[in-house]
Amino acid sequence: MNNVRFTKWLISLTLLLSVAVSSCQKDDNVKGMDTVKQTAVADSVSTLSVTNAPGNFLAGKGTLKVTIEDSTYTFDAATDSVAFINVHTDDSKYFGITAINKAHTMSFGISSVGFAATNVNSKVAGSQLLFKVDDKKPVLQYTLTRYADQEESGKISLEKYNSENIIAKGTFFTFLAKDDKANSPFYRVEGSFELQLK
Template identity: 55%
Template sequence: MLSSCQKDSDVKDNSALKASIAADSIATSSPGNFLAAAGTLTLKIQDSTYVFDASKDSIAFINVRDEIDDSKRYFGITAINKDHNMSFGISSSGLVHDNKNGDIAGSQFLLSPGYKEPGFQYSLSKYAGQKDFGNIHVDKYNQDSVLAKGTFHAFLAAGDKASAPVYKVEGSFDLKLK
């Protein structure tokens, strides 16, 4: 399941506005999917730090279950900045709850040309021989005004070949419902 979120308040094209509303409703209408109202998602890769701010960017906490096999469940965070030139997503298998540790099942970080020249992408490295793809720890989940709070690390490759360099990405999230 893919979802996209947008919080632009000055969208001029009505069709873009309708698409945005539909995309946001995917993230918020499914049970267990929430669009953060406040808070941050921060990630560090190589010598750079990137921050998504829920007051202006779209950050969603999602829960997904397989329609055919209900035992296959995933949770994660997806974010896109207001300018739509930076996005990040990370997921883990299982059900989310307080004090949850989970192995990383998927992750991707994209920067479009114009944000940093040239644009680039990092994707979860899953090459033979690699045993640790990363971990996500959720300290708190869906309590009072806290949507989700925790930390993560993942190993992302800068290309799609087995020889592509792999970088450790570390981050944190502190997302609020109100």
Template identity: 55%
Template sequence: MKVFKNIVFLFLLLAAFSACQKEDEVPVGLKAGAKNDSLNTAINLNAPGTFLALKGLLKVDMGDSTYVFDAATDSIAFVSVDLDSNKYFGITAINKAHTVSFGISSAGVARADTNTTIAGSQLLFSKDDSPAVQYTLSKYISVRDMGKINLTKFQQDSTLTKGTFYTILSRQGKASSFYKTTGTFDLRLK
């Protein structure tokens, strides 16, 4: 049941991000440095521990492909959520063209030098004329093999978060397709 809640949490993050569009104005009431983004209607950017990155990169490597999200043009958020008295944190991103999105989450509270087990992860590809392709955290592996997220920095100076991760994703939820996915992130508030 707990894994199901974590996956639902990740889907909520990605669904909220799907309507995301960056603009240049900063609306009154948002945290200093947060750009106007339709994400703020779905995720409360004023919630403690939730931030829209303004600079930095999120790199996702799967097989022989690398997907790079750049906070200067794409939307990348660090999100903290309290769900049924359980705390979760994660990183979610969508490219400017809205054709690739990625999210990864973990149970617990984010802080520097955190190395914790992945609770949910998803990589989605979509095109107007074809069905979406989705890679999700495989339900066919044990919890200890789901992967790790390592935060080496968190909210230090202008760094929002910096670290690495690895996880095992399954294409379209199939038991026979496993892809080790690794990545790095170095996200900044200004």
């Protein structure tokens, strides 16, 4: 159980660090798209000693939508930083989406075990939604939870992957809680994404 939590934590951290690195670089808008992608991957990978897999993309166009508690939040890749990444750690393989808004007040990450491919339906391995609320309550955090009487943690469905100008298109759902206590309420989170290079 502790290994599973550590793996989920590591993947979430990897995803969020990748977005943070890409976000800072995206604000510069001086480098070309390929240079930004390579640098973001290299920086986040070297920090965590994670082996890079092919298929890491910083989106230049498209949206990621996340719905929780009757509110929908949209990340726009034209202004926010949204990345689709593949990560290999030891014998495990993961793919996922990370996003951080331009103001750095909201971030989201979701990952799945396995390889990304067109028409893939994969189990969610980790997910986290963070908000910077205000100075008195600086962070509101939702994280992946095990929910009552069900074994699955959600699904990521890829309709398209790495085809022409499309990085990834699909949907997901998972269940997130505000803390890790056994009786904590959890919330169904649904979302969609259609990410393009430019």
